[in-house]
Amino acid sequence: MPIPEPSSAPAPSSPPPAAPTPPSTIPVMLPWLGEEEAQAAAEVVRSGWVAQGPRVAAFERAFAEHLGVPHAVAVSSCTTALHLALIGAGVGAGDEVVLPSLSFIATANAVRYLGAVPVFADVEPAGGNLTPDTVRPLLGARTRAVLAVDQGGVPVDLDALTALAAPRGIAVVEDAACAAGSRYRGRPVGATAELAAFSFHPRKLLTCGEGGMVTCRDGELAARLRRLREHGMSVSAAERHATAGGASVLETYDEVGFNYRMTDIQAAIGLVQLGKLPAMVARRRELGERYRRLLGELGEHLVVDPPFGAGNLQSCWLLLPPGAPDRAVVLAELAAAGVAARRGIMAAHLEAPYRGTARVPLPVTELITARSLILPLYHALTERQQDHVVSVLRTILAR
Numbered sequence: 001m002p003i004p005e006p007s008s009a010p011a012p013s014s015p016p017p018a019a020p021t022p023p024s025t026i027p028v029m030l031p032w033l034g035e036e037e038a039q040a041a042a043e044v045v046r047s048g049w050v051a052q053g054p055r056v057a058a059f060e061r062a063f064a065e066h067l068g069v070p071h072a073v074a075v076s077s078c079t080t081a082l083h084l085a086l087i088g089a090g091v092g093a094g095d096e097v098v099l100p101s102l103s104f105i106a107t108a109n110a111v112r113y114l115g116a117v118p119v120f121a122d123v124e125p126a127g128g129n130l131t132p133d134t135v136r137p138l139l140g141a142r143t144r145a146v147l148a149v150d151q152g153g154v155p156v157d158l159d160a161l162t163a164l165a166a167p168r169g170i171a172v173v174e175d176a177a178c179a180a181g182s183r184y185r186g187r188p189v190g191a192t193a194e195l196a197a198f199s200f201h202p203r204k205l206l207t208c209g210e211g212g213m214v215t216c217r218d219g220e221l222a223a224r225l226r227r228l229r230e231h232g233m234s235v236s237a238a239e240r241h242a243t244a245g246g247a248s249v250l251e252t253y254d255e256v257g258f259n260y261r262m263t264d265i266q267a268a269i270g271l272v273q274l275g276k277l278p279a280m281v282a283r284r285r286e287l288g289e290r291y292r293r294l295l296g297e298l299g300e301h302l303v304v305d306p307p308f309g310a311g312n313l314q315s316c317w318l319l320l321p322p323g324a325p326d327r328a329v330v331l332a333e334l335a336a337a338g339v340a341a342r343r344g345i346m347a348a349h350l351e352a353p354y355r356g357t358a359r360v361p362l363p364v365t366e367l368i369t370a371r372s373l374i375l376p377l378y379h380a381l382t383e384r385q386q387d388h389v390v391s392v393l394r395t396i397l398a399r
């Protein structure tokens with residue numbers, strides 16, 4: 001509530017008259033955080049151990065169990081998870097990695113961190129994902145891995161890509177940054193991958209501020225990834241502290257590692273969020289269906305589930321129909337009416353570090369990146385707010 005100005009306030013320092021209040025804005029995304037997460041974080045602070053420790057270990061176990069995979073390694077972000085996953089897949093300098101340009105730029109950057117070469121493949125129009133047909137022509141003698149993204153949470157057909165890559169000795173790594181809670185052939189996305197990377201940034205469903213997870217099936221690989229996230233140390237700091245006479249345990253450093261650790265504060269929040277994930281997905285899918293109904297014929301341009309899975313609607317995107325006004329105009333008019341929509345998924349090959357590097361035309365990527373619009377969708381979005389988004393969008397597109 002504004003504090004009333006005393007009427008005797010000296011005129012020269014008084015602020016200019018307030019501008020008319022803009023309509024309160026409906027954000028594109030809002031994390032579903034509450035008292036339980038606050039309590040969990042506070043407990044960690046009170047415990048005195050805030051770095052990577054027992055909560056991180058518990059979060060890893062819970063996440064692995066949720067997915068039905070043997071190993072989960074918590075890290076500081078999905079970007080660092082991708083870096084480690086690509087190392088785990090054996091990608092090194094000069095190797096080629098086939099991936100979609102249509103993705104958040106971190107996907108391509110992780111390839112560059114290793115001195116490897118991102119080779120951009122096009123995607124299918126319905127879900128924005130790689131397919132064997134778009135990947136096949138780009139596989140060659142130097143291809144070390146395919147990095148498959150679950151676009152905005154829409155599951156990619158990982159089995160089909162694996163069937164193409166595995167006989168050629170090419171690894172498949174899943175960038176499941178957006179896909180916690182999505183389903184693929186009856187199982188959680190990531191469950192069937194040799195290596196998958198997840199994000200816990202607030203723009204995704206499950207969040208702990210920042211954070212990521214690598215999941216894998218091989219125990220030795222998991223142990224190596226755990227060392228790599230902690231400077232290459234043979235014995236983790238948490239293990240040494242947990243040992244009586246820990247000072248006498250001498251760790252060694254057998255390869256160059258990183259500091260990619262998650263904190264126990266983040267993991268405590270993540271554990272609470274993981275428990276809420278099924279409810280988050282259910283509500284998002286309900287609201288997504290409602291968007292489709294309310295949008296009528298415009299709903300036909302809304303992102304859909306593939307036949308082999310169900311998305312978590314991390315991004316509820318719509319392809320602007322032919323004849324619609326320019327997207328910048330649509331976004332500006334939505335913003336003026338209090339709706340914070342966003343441009344759809346970016347394309348890395350149109351940004352400075354990757355400009356001119358595409359080896360094949362990417363027409364579907366360029367169409368989606370130019371014409372897609374992400375609609376507000378979050379757990380607490382009310383039906384009234386959703387009605388407002390739809391009515392504003394319809395008005396803009398009807399012209």
Ligand SMILES: *Cc1c(COP(=O)(O)O)cnc(C)c1O
Nearest residue numbers: 077078079104106177199200201
């Ligand atoms: C968000 C995102 C990332 C990066 O995740 P961070 O946790 O922010 O590092 C990587 N890939 C995709 C597809 C993403 O959407």
